[in-house]
Amino acid sequence: MASFPLSLPDARGERLTLEAAPQRLVSLVPSQSELLAHLAEDRLAGVTRFCIRPDHLREQKEIVGGTKNVDVEQVKALQPDLVLANIEENTRETVTALEAFAPVFVTDVKSVPDAATMIRAVGKLIAQTPDAKALAGRLERAFADLGATDVLPLRAVYLIWRDPFMTVGRDTIIGDVMERAGFANAFADRTRYPEVSMQEIAEAAPEVVFLPDEPFPFPQKDRFSADLRDALPETPVEFVDGQLFSWYGPRLADAPPYLRNLRRQLQASEPDRS
Template structure:
């Protein structure tokens, strides 16, 4: 009998003949989760964006990025499981990789999606009960949110420049903004809406602007440019990991985002 059979979050059937011992992760936040689960020794290949835990890239084989990989390096590692994500990795990559070995693809746009993934990973890696502590910490942090009774602040969360691009609805970033006491002005749009120069009339004017550190590395030098577009708004440079990295630090990130609302938005 196979070790594990499950349907991943994109509806693909994943069948493992034995417990995976040679893992490649092409999703930075899930790389951190795999290490949290005690599987760093089984993790052989990562992307150049897999920066956590600190120093991991120096201990593992870097097989490329999240959109392009070195298939020869992956093949040479002889993996028995490859970890992918619907947003991070392309369908073409998944199709090519599953010629080598089983591929599990996550699809996470809410915290509930991540909690479901934790259950899948317990089956996938043969770790019953291993994720319970993390799931409990996340649930408790959501239950005791200090921002729950504050009026939500209208925010635009920028992820790219030239063209300007925002995090829209049905994204994990949007879910984290909501948990932190913010109302995403682009929540009713596509996942990542873009505009060139003029703010779209159908969107509310934001009270706050958040400039993310990733994927575009917004810096202090970009603040003046944004102020010309939004002279009335509060502008913040924020750590993109807080809003887009689902993983073992999620309870901490929830606290940090709520802290932004409390410290900057005022009680």
């Protein structure tokens, strides 16, 4: 168990010191809201409107705006003694404003190991070390068991947005999950979330294109999948569960069976590939 006072550095290198275990938590990141619900839901006071897991969360917790447009005064009214934020999801201006009245721990998760490290750190901060260590260990074992396949990775493009199309590069949790699941990211030579044209997608010569249901709901927008199928008539275009590729809380520990099955299904469609 963590002992207090407790001091931990966050992803910015800022050292956060807590005199006692926090009792009123606010999370500004969907993945981390799900994590706090898993570890200490009774202490979770506020979340964003995008914090949709567990299903009941938005009905039972105060909504403090969106990830990019947090209502700082609403957060202040909740009197939190710890706020969880993220470098990618939240703005620097929001974090600075919140730090005027509450401790803020900022994360930056770009890989499965980063996710395990973040889970353990949050567990320490909220005095839930045993449960957090158990979850992080389960996550690590699940991906270790996923392992490398005995066939060549499938070259894949994973799109997250349209008009323009946006994909994932290196240094992203999605890119890391793809590689661990046996999919070679066709845009791994780029960083973060680059815009790409239909021509660039075609020139990348993917063996599969993944269309997730978030952040853009591709399965509900037939036009974009139809355009891709027209441009890449020989390439499978697969709708996938975006949360299992990108959420880095408890859901990530449950992703490997889904990823393994997805890889096997695609592998079976190319029986002569080795």
